[in-house]
Amino acid sequence: MVNFRLIFLACCVVGSVNGSSRILGIFPTPSISHQIVFSALMENLAKRGHHVVTMTTDPIIYKEKIPTLTQIDVHELSYKVWKQQFDFVKINEETKSPKKFMEKYYRLMCSMVQMQMKTPKMQKLLNDPSEKFDLCFFESVAPHVNPIKDHFNCSLILISSLSGTLQDFDALGNPSNPVLYAGMMSPYMDDLNFWQRLHLTYLDVMYRHMYYFKMVPLLDERMKKVFGENIRSVDEIQKDVDMLFLNLHPIFGAIRPAVPGIVYMGSLHIKPTMPLPSDLQKILDDAKNGVVYLSLGSNVKSAQLSQVKINAFLEAFKELPYTVLWKWENETLPGKPANVHISKWLPQQDVLAHPNIKAFITQGGQQSMEEAIHHKVPLIGMPFLGDQDLNVRKMVKFGIGTDMNLYTLSKEIIVNSIKKVVEDPSYRENISKLSNLLTDQPQTSMERAVWWTEYVLRHKGAKHLRAPGTKVPAYQYFLLDIIAFVLVCAVVAIYIIVKISCEIHKRFIRKPDKPKKS
Structure with a gap:
C-alpha cells in the first residue's frame, strides 16, 4: 500500500531544500473564530523555517517564541469598532437578509481597514522599501486589503475560515450555480421547489449587483485614500489570485465542482487535547449524569440575549438532571441554578474532548461545529447570522443534532431539544460516522495546506490551476x-x-x- 504520509514528508523536504520564503498574512476581521484558523497555518509555516509576518486582531502568546514569526497586533482598535457597530444579536433582530448583512460588513470593514493600515507598525511595514515578500495570504471576505499584493508584487492565496463567497469562486473561474451549489448564506438546501429556486436565483443576482456595482466602487474609493490613487481595482486584484483555501470539508460543506486552485482543508485549527484547569476538570469529572455545554461563540454574547430568553434557559436547566457548563461573559448570572457553572472563557476543544459531554448548544459557527464533529459530540443549533443558518440545516440533515429558533425559544423547547439529543443514541452514532468520514484522508488538513502553500512558493504562483472562465465575459x-x-x-x-x-x-x-x- 502506498504510504501517503511518507510521500508528503518527502515532498516537504524537497520544498524545504529551496530555502525559506517571506510570507505576509493580513487578517483584518476581529473574530477569534476566524483568527484561530489563520494563526494555525501561519504558525506551522513559521516553524518550517519560513519568515512569516501577520497582521492579526488576536495575536497568539506562545510558550516558546517562534523566531521566524512576527505578529502585528491590531486588537484594541479593531474590537472597539467591531463591538460598537456589529452587534450580532441586534442585527439578528433587525434583519435576516444575507445581502444586507454582507453590505453592512463590507462598509464596516472599510473603516476598520483604514484604521488598521494607519497603525505605526503597519505604516512601517508598508513604507519600508527593503521589505519584500514572496507570498501574501489575505482573508477572502476582506478584499479591502487586496492592494497590498501589488504593493509587494507577490503571489496571492486567499484563505477563508468559512466557505467561499461568490466573488471568490468567480476569481478562479469556478462554476457557481445558485440552485445546485448552496452559497455560504443560502436559506435552503436540497429538494428545492420552483419558488425556492426562483428565490435563490433572485438572491444570487441581487448579491452580485450589491458587490460588483455598489461595494467594489466603494472599496476602490476608500482604499485609494490608504494606498494611493494609482492602485488597481480590488476586484481586478481579486481575479489575480493564485489559489483559494477554504476551511471546510466538501462532504459537510457543499459538494460542488472545484478547479485545482481551490483547496479544501477543514478542521485546520484542531489541536491535540490539552489538560483542563483543575477546577474545570473536577466539574466535568463529577458530573454523574453528563454535561451540557453552552457557548454562542466569540461574536454572539450570551449576556446580550433578552432577559426572557435567559430566563428560559435558566428554567430549563433547573429542570434537567445534567450539569451545565455555560460560556457567560459577565461576572455573575442572577438566578443561576446549582447545576449551572459559568465562565467568561473556556478551552472549548479540550472541554468537548471530555467523555462526560453529552450535548453542545451552539450558534452554528463553522469552527465550533468542526470541533464538535471531531470530538463526536451531538449538537443543538441556535443560529443568528451569516453562515450559521445553513450550518444548522446541515446539522439537522446529517442527523448529528437538532435546531432551536431564537424567536420561538421557550423553556419547553430547550428541555425537549436537550432530552432529544442526549437520550436518542442515533445522534451520537451519526456524528461518529461523520467524524470518521471527514478524517479518513491521505493527508491532514494542515499537511495539505502547507504543501500547497509551498507549491505556490516553488512555482512563483499557480494561475495555471484556474479555469479559463476568469477571462470570459x-x-x-x-x-x-x-x-x-x-x-x-x-x-x-x-x-x-x-x-x-x-x-x-x-x-x-x-x-x-x-x-x-x-
Whole structure:
C-alpha cells in the first residue's frame, strides 16, 4: 500500500531544500473564530523555517517564541469598532437578509481597514522599501486589503475560515450555480421547489449587483485614500489570485465542482487535547449524569440575549438532571441554578474532548461545529447570522443534532431539544460516522495546506490551476450571445416559413372569389 504520509514528508523536504520564503498574512476581521484558523497555518509555516509576518486582531502568546514569526497586533482598535457597530444579536433582530448583512460588513470593514493600515507598525511595514515578500495570504471576505499584493508584487492565496463567497469562486473561474451549489448564506438546501429556486436565483443576482456595482466602487474609493490613487481595482486584484483555501470539508460543506486552485482543508485549527484547569476538570469529572455545554461563540454574547430568553434557559436547566457548563461573559448570572457553572472563557476543544459531554448548544459557527464533529459530540443549533443558518440545516440533515429558533425559544423547547439529543443514541452514532468520514484522508488538513502553500512558493504562483472562465465575459460564460443568436435564427426561420406558406396558400390553394352579380 502506498504510504501517503511518507510521500508528503518527502515532498516537504524537497520544498524545504529551496530555502525559506517571506510570507505576509493580513487578517483584518476581529473574530477569534476566524483568527484561530489563520494563526494555525501561519504558525506551522513559521516553524518550517519560513519568515512569516501577520497582521492579526488576536495575536497568539506562545510558550516558546517562534523566531521566524512576527505578529502585528491590531486588537484594541479593531474590537472597539467591531463591538460598537456589529452587534450580532441586534442585527439578528433587525434583519435576516444575507445581502444586507454582507453590505453592512463590507462598509464596516472599510473603516476598520483604514484604521488598521494607519497603525505605526503597519505604516512601517508598508513604507519600508527593503521589505519584500514572496507570498501574501489575505482573508477572502476582506478584499479591502487586496492592494497590498501589488504593493509587494507577490503571489496571492486567499484563505477563508468559512466557505467561499461568490466573488471568490468567480476569481478562479469556478462554476457557481445558485440552485445546485448552496452559497455560504443560502436559506435552503436540497429538494428545492420552483419558488425556492426562483428565490435563490433572485438572491444570487441581487448579491452580485450589491458587490460588483455598489461595494467594489466603494472599496476602490476608500482604499485609494490608504494606498494611493494609482492602485488597481480590488476586484481586478481579486481575479489575480493564485489559489483559494477554504476551511471546510466538501462532504459537510457543499459538494460542488472545484478547479485545482481551490483547496479544501477543514478542521485546520484542531489541536491535540490539552489538560483542563483543575477546577474545570473536577466539574466535568463529577458530573454523574453528563454535561451540557453552552457557548454562542466569540461574536454572539450570551449576556446580550433578552432577559426572557435567559430566563428560559435558566428554567430549563433547573429542570434537567445534567450539569451545565455555560460560556457567560459577565461576572455573575442572577438566578443561576446549582447545576449551572459559568465562565467568561473556556478551552472549548479540550472541554468537548471530555467523555462526560453529552450535548453542545451552539450558534452554528463553522469552527465550533468542526470541533464538535471531531470530538463526536451531538449538537443543538441556535443560529443568528451569516453562515450559521445553513450550518444548522446541515446539522439537522446529517442527523448529528437538532435546531432551536431564537424567536420561538421557550423553556419547553430547550428541555425537549436537550432530552432529544442526549437520550436518542442515533445522534451520537451519526456524528461518529461523520467524524470518521471527514478524517479518513491521505493527508491532514494542515499537511495539505502547507504543501500547497509551498507549491505556490516553488512555482512563483499557480494561475495555471484556474479555469479559463476568469477571462470570459459574463455574457459569453452564460452563453447569452449563443442563445440570442439561436433565438434570432429561429424567429427568422419561422418568419420565412410562415411567409412562404402564406404565399403558397394564396397562389395555389385558395380558390378565387366568384364575381358578384351586378
